[in-house]
Amino acid sequence: MLKKFRIKAGSADGADAPSFKGTSAKDLRKRFRKDRHKDKKVAVFRYAYYAPAFKFFVEQVLDCDYLALPPATKRTMELGIQSSTDDVCTPFKHMMGDWIEALERGANVLVQVGGPCRLGFYGEMQEEILRDMGYDFTMLNFSHGIEQGYVGWAKEVMKMVNPDINVPHGVKQLLACGHMMTKLDQARDLYMTCAGFETKPGACKRAWEGLLDALEGCTSAKEVDAAYSAFAAQMRAVPLDKPARPIRIGIIGEMYTAIDMESNLDLDEKLMGMGVEVHRMLNFTNRYTHYNEPNLRRGISEYVTYDMGPTTTLTLAAAKEYAERGFDGLIHAKCTGCTPEIDAMPVLRSLSKDFKIPILYLTYDTETSDTGLMTRLEAFYDMLAMKKEAQLR
Amino acid sequence: MSTANTANAVKEAYLGIDIGSISTKGVVIDEDANIIARSYLWTEGDPAGASKRVAAELARQLEDEGVRIVGAGTTGSARRLVGAMIGATVIKNEITAHAVGTTYLHPEVRTILEIGGQDSKIICVEGGIATDYAMNTLCAAGTGSFLSSQAARLGVEVEEFGKIALTSEKPANIAARCTVFAESDLVHKIQVGYAREDIIAGLCRAVASNYLNNVGKGKRIEAPIVFQGGVSKNEGVVKSFEDLLGQKVMVDPDGHLMGAFGSALLALKAGPVQDGGTGPFARGSFDFNAVQDFQFKTREVECQKCPNNCEVICVYRDKDIIDSWGNRCERGAIPCTR
Numbered sequence: 001m002l003k004k005f006r007i008k009a010g011s012a013d014g015a016d017a018p019s020f021k022g023t024s025a026k027d028l029r030k031r032f033r034k035d036r037h038k039d040k041k042v043a044v045f046r047y048a049y050y051a052p053a054f055k056f057f058v059e060q061v062l063d064c065d066y067l068a069l070p071p072a073t074k075r076t077m078e079l080g081i082q083s084s085t086d087d088v089c090t091p092f093k094h095m096m097g098d099w100i101e102a103l104e105r106g107a108n109v110l111v112q113v114g115g116p117c118r119l120g121f122y123g124e125m126q127e128e129i130l131r132d133m134g135y136d137f138t139m140l141n142f143s144h145g146i147e148q149g150y151v152g153w154a155k156e157v158m159k160m161v162n163p164d165i166n167v168p169h170g171v172k173q174l175l176a177c178g179h180m181m182t183k184l185d186q187a188r189d190l191y192m193t194c195a196g197f198e199t200k201p202g203a204c205k206r207a208w209e210g211l212l213d214a215l216e217g218c219t220s221a222k223e224v225d226a227a228y229s230a231f232a233a234q235m236r237a238v239p240l241d242k243p244a245r246p247i248r249i250g251i252i253g254e255m256y257t258a259i260d261m262e263s264n265l266d267l268d269e270k271l272m273g274m275g276v277e278v279h280r281m282l283n284f285t286n287r288y289t290h291y292n293e294p295n296l297r298r299g300i301s302e303y304v305t306y307d308m309g310p311t312t313t314l315t316l317a318a319a320k321e322y323a324e325r326g327f328d329g330l331i332h333a334k335c336t337g338c339t340p341e342i343d344a345m346p347v348l349r350s351l352s353k354d355f356k357i358p359i360l361y362l363t364y365d366t367e368t369s370d371t372g373l374m375t376r377l378e379a380f381y382d383m384l385a386m387k388k389e390a391q392l393r
Numbered sequence: 394m395s396t397a398n399t400a401n402a403v404k405e406a407y408l409g410i411d412i413g414s415i416s417t418k419g420v421v422i423d424e425d426a427n428i429i430a431r432s433y434l435w436t437e438g439d440p441a442g443a444s445k446r447v448a449a450e451l452a453r454q455l456e457d458e459g460v461r462i463v464g465a466g467t468t469g470s471a472r473r474l475v476g477a478m479i480g481a482t483v484i485k486n487e488i489t490a491h492a493v494g495t496t497y498l499h500p501e502v503r504t505i506l507e508i509g510g511q512d513s514k515i516i517c518v519e520g521g522i523a524t525d526y527a528m529n530t531l532c533a534a535g536t537g538s539f540l541s542s543q544a545a546r547l548g549v550e551v552e553e554f555g556k557i558a559l560t561s562e563k564p565a566n567i568a569a570r571c572t573v574f575a576e577s578d579l580v581h582k583i584q585v586g587y588a589r590e591d592i593i594a595g596l597c598r599a600v601a602s603n604y605l606n607n608v609g610k611g612k613r614i615e616a617p618i619v620f621q622g623g624v625s626k627n628e629g630v631v632k633s634f635e636d637l638l639g640q641k642v643m644v645d646p647d648g649h650l651m652g653a654f655g656s657a658l659l660a661l662k663a664g665p666v667q668d669g670g671t672g673p674f675a676r677g678s679f680d681f682n683a684v685q686d687f688q689f690k691t692r693e694v695e696c697q698k699c700p701n702n703c704e705v706i707c708v709y710r711d712k713d714i715i716d717s718w719g720n721r722c723e724r725g726a727i728p729c730t731r
Contacts, residue, residue: 387524
């Protein structure tokens with residue numbers, strides 16, 4: 001960094017400025033673009049299937065190196081538990097494990113998102129804990145900048161991570177990153193309605209993993225579209241054996257636990273394995289990109305008057321929509337201590353009574369056992385299947 | 394199913410075993426779903442041994458009956474282990490097994506309350522079909538284990554608990570939310586000098602109200618109500634439920650066996666074993682002696698193929714691996730040797 005500074009200082013007074021004579025304008029642009037790159041290793045926490053989008057954000061928007069984390073293991077969880085207070089919500093512990101592993105692997109910058117619940121305080125808390133543990137890093141905490149609007153946020157990002165970001169390019173790529181998230185969610189929705197009925201085991205999964213691989217290599221919105229099209233074509237070609245009226249289950253709940261497979265112990269995959277059509281309105285696109293809380297609340301005005309928290313309105317709106325569409329059951333997934341989703345539960349109970357739709361409530365913490373979850377899911381499935389059988393008879 | 398039963402032909406029957414955390418239950422039903430043999434004993438931390446003892450007990454009861462057991466089902470927390478052991482055709486979770494068993498015996502039932510050794514559940518039924526259920530999560534307050542540990546503290550046999558509770562006129566008020574707090578509350582009441590029957594009755598009431606506040610929360614409890622599971626044998630808890638709900642609560646004499654009965658029914662529905670392999674069903678019908686003779690062992694293997702180190706559980710019959718589970722991906726799969 002010092003060296004660069006010296007060159008810049010030197011070039012300012014023209015003492016030993018490199019000669020640009022003879023280089024074309026194209027080469028010059030290239031050189032400047034290259035200079036914008038920072039050799040910082042940036043890590044984002046593990047979250048569901050969004051790793052390709054995080055990579056895109058780091059490489060294309062921040063113009064830094066992305067530090068990819070391997071799949072989480074029991075050790076990740078143990079590290080997270082050891083470094084968190086016991087009462088904190090479970091995602092905090094998962095993220096702490098991710099941060100420690102990222103720092104061990106050489107990360108310089110950690111990216112924490114902001115949020116409208118306790119999530120908004122995660123960055124601050126985690127930074128303090130990690131500093132107390134003796135780690136040295138930069139925490140790019142979106143909760144700081146986000147209150148200052150887009151410009152304030154961009155300034156914060158540039159100040160903290162990379163002052164040389166080409167702003168117009170960064171904005172364009174940020175939109176492309178959002179586009180990738182939308183496509184990921186769209187692909188997951190398609191996958192969850194098909195994978196339970198494939199006749200060749202693993203065919204859908206291969207297409208899905210192929211999409212993730214392809215997206216990892218994308219550098220523009222156009223490439224994202226191409227990758228999605230290839231995935232969709234592959235999915236349509238998978239032979240399905242789907243009954244006319246399959247069992248349909250909607251997953252609702254809290255933003256992290258209901259989506260993240262590491263936290264919910266592969267809830268959606270387990271259901272697909274039983275031959276269920278799985279729906280989940282809750283995802284990044286519906287919660288952030290296309291989120292219009294007051295309008296969403298309009299549809300459930302008989303149940304709620306006020307916005308109760310980060311995902312509560314979406315949870316209830318999704319539940320009502322699924323109930324109206326005649327779904328067989330709903331699964332409400334949340335982590336221990338998620339207050340907004342606890343607030344949603346009494347409303348869900350009256351919804352369940354009004355529409356006669358069973359809801360399975362699952363609360364996850366770091367000790368939740370796979371066996372116990374499987375017992376409950378199997379029982380829920382058996383119940384829905386027997387009910388369906390009796391209805392169709 | 395064979396219907397060509399001549400006078401001296403042996404009847405076909407089905408076995409159901411429910412291996413819970415505290416007790417192991419076994420029943421044998423005939424083709425018309427009548428219970429012809431039953432057994433109930435403590436698991437004592439040894440599900441394989443307990444199942445062997447249940448099998449021996451059932452065999453003794455069936456000695457003169459002349460039945461062939463052509464199918465078996467298991468349920469309960471050790472269903473997988475014992476299912477592998479006896480070569481069960483149906484291995485089902487305890488919630489389904491209970492719902493199936495109870496709705497068969499009581500088709501008119503609307504609500505099933507169930508309290509077992511470490512779990513408690515509620516099943517809502519409509520038109521003979523389960524429509525909703527809930528099971529305790531994260532907390533086992535107010536289950537059978539709680540009652541038996543408190544019984545030990547008071548120096549009373551848990552079987553006597555209910556009778557003593559009924560003699561109380563003024564049950565003590567005991568915190569119901571948490572087992573540990575309930576216990577400290579209990580110690581306090583003992584030290585202050587409450588009558589023993591009042592404390593016991595208070596405990597029974599605490600179990601019932603804890604159940605209704607946690608598991609039964611938000612569920613419509615409609616009559617007819619059936620209460621089952623090990624704790625249903627406790628008259629004190631039954632009475633507390635009736636007081637709290639203001640409704641009659643039915644307790645089936647075989648209520649504690651309902652899981653085993655349900656899994657036997659599911660086995661009956663699935664039909665006779667087709668290929669028994671080398672297990673106890675090798676000759677087409679269940680061989681009670683074979684189960685006793687085989688040596689079953691469980692070993693835990695830590696998979697080393699990735700840093701997650703899944704604990705894979707392998708069940709051995711003599712020297713053969715007959716089942717394994719616990720691996721999260723295919724790489725950790727351990728094939729059966731038979």
